[in-house]
Amino acid sequence: MLTQPTTDKILLAIADDLNAVIAPAIEDEQAKVLLGQAEQLLRRLSRRSASEIAWMVEEIAQIEEAIGQKHSHVDGESLLLCDVAERYSQASQALAEAIDEAFETGDNQRLKELKQILSARIAREQEILGHLEMVGRG
């Protein structure tokens, strides 16, 4: 398969063309809103597609470390996006349960440790999000 230009670069090129070429030619107000949303989404998908599998794999390891779970990674495991996303959701569920338990027992030190993972997740989400313009709302 041809890997270059990579998916993120192609998505960015499409977003740029939508903004520079298509948007000025659109007069219908509802179509303009939809186009504005699509352009923002494509820019986010560009940033996300470049790194999301690596980010999920890294965070799964961090979660397992933080909750004292044996590392689940095995050589040769599927790197298909849907499979990694499923493992990521399982790790997230384990993290959620650890958070619930820390609140129930009032273990503030444990909460502080677990919250660091949430903070790192939010930092990456903000990297994906970039600037949020509420296209379509008054």
Added chain:
Amino acid sequence: MPKKIEALLEANGASDITVGGYEAMTGGYSRLMAQFEASFSIDGTSESGTYVLRGDPPEGTAIIDTDRTQEFEVLQAVKPHLNTPAARFLDGDGAHIGTPALVLDYTTAESTLPWIEQNGVTSLPEKLAELAGAIHTIPVDTLPGSLQRSSSGDPLTDQIAIWKHTAHEHVEALPIFHYVASWLDTNRPPSVPVSLVHHDFSTANMLVDDQGDLVIIDFELASVGDPRGDLGYFKAYAQAAPPDIIDESPEAFLSRYREITGFSEDQVNPSVLTYFLVLGVIGVVSQLSASGSEMARGNTASTNLAFSLDGLLFGQAAWMAATDALEAALDGED
């Protein structure tokens, strides 16, 4: 569509009907909106003017699932108390329009953010307090019985339960939702009496009329609950779409709001607003989460929905920052 509108008006007792100038509108984020010109006679009176048709989008494409009949009933109940366009006609089952829809009076009031760019924000904190106060002091027994009310007897408990339910039901695990739900449960403020809650109380649903007064629209998410949810939601939305009118003059806003509602300083203060900044968004958040899950399962798909889900990314950062700020404030009090 004009013929369908004529049929709806006729079914509601209007005669001598003409409808024209039908034109789609933007700004109806969750519903399809259009404006039209009409003249007709009803109850022995002739009238003509501009009206707004507000209907459900095609099945499976709505970003939130709400009921036009309930919205119509709420609008009729609140109209005597609020500066809001009157709800005129209802097609609850879509028999005439082809989708559940209602007809509203058109308002010439201007969108809030462009108005602020032209006129500044100075007059608005007190106007906002008066609008919020007016919504939150409508007698609850005059509101439609169909409006959702507290199942536990305590709206805070209900809303925290919705946070937990949303975290549990989403298509993937959401540890930040778990954290927020437990944090909200652990740090509850003093309670206040229940009232009508708009649940999408933001500049997106406000206009400014030629008197400089705020006009409130879109009650599709309304329920009976803790009124401070609206204040928190307003602040949360303003983080994504500034300016935050409350932050322009917090004391002017809070003192006017307390004066109208009779709430105490313990019940409504900057820390409580921050608490509700997190709690108050769950109505919209749970709807978005449910729609996002349906899209992930292949049961629906739209650019608008995918775009709206990005609001959850923005929200997660805002909620965690709010819990940090409140913890720092509470530590300072100890």
